[in-house]
Amino acid sequence: MPMSGDEFVEWLDGELEPLRREASASLYFEAWCGGKLSKEQVFELMKQRYAYLREIPHIIAAWIEHCPYVDVQQKYISYLHEEAPHPEYLIGFAKEMGRDPEEMRQAVLIPEFTTPYFYYWLSRGHIVEVAAANNFGNERTNTRKGRGMYEATVKYYPYPSLIKFFEDHAEEEGDHANLGVYVLKKYATTDELQKKAALAAKKSLQLKILGQNGLCERFIKNWPLNGGLHAPVT
């Protein structure tokens, strides 16, 4: 007997809470929000963010293509329009830092950061798995640190495009999370779909934590790698 939509969302929030807490307690946020990162570290971290976000419009398009529900398709089309400009802010940031934007465009993800591969894989799954993993799992967790990241950027790393990037995320992420709530309540209506959605949401937070840990190891804890300038990324 499946839970009602409201019950399921409340239950899933409870299930995810330990993972949300672990993800939000990362050194990544502590270092960023404490203004502890050098320009070089901020640049390397944003290159990783870019390499992920560069894929997002293509991933959302694949989700839309495989989604059988017109109302969800329409909402994800609007969502795609909101996400599409985000990577370009980071290109603007590279220019404002005096770096070659090609360095940003050519960024390669560290092997620990696997979220976009999982997201492509989910395009063959059910839209409730997508909504659970991306919107309800990942983006709803992002809302906890969004405002703090924005405020720290204004204070410590005041590049206009970087500020805009975090400002947009602080403002929009709550709506993106609510899109997940909408899809789960309306379409995760069987035991099987509720089970699949819960597994996808947990997996997405586990991968988020592994990715963040990898970023912290490489670009925060063990930095600089070679006594300073232009340490290798991989």
Ligand SMILES: [Fe+2]
């Ligand atoms: Fe975004």
Ligand SMILES: [Fe+2]
């Ligand atoms: Fe978002």
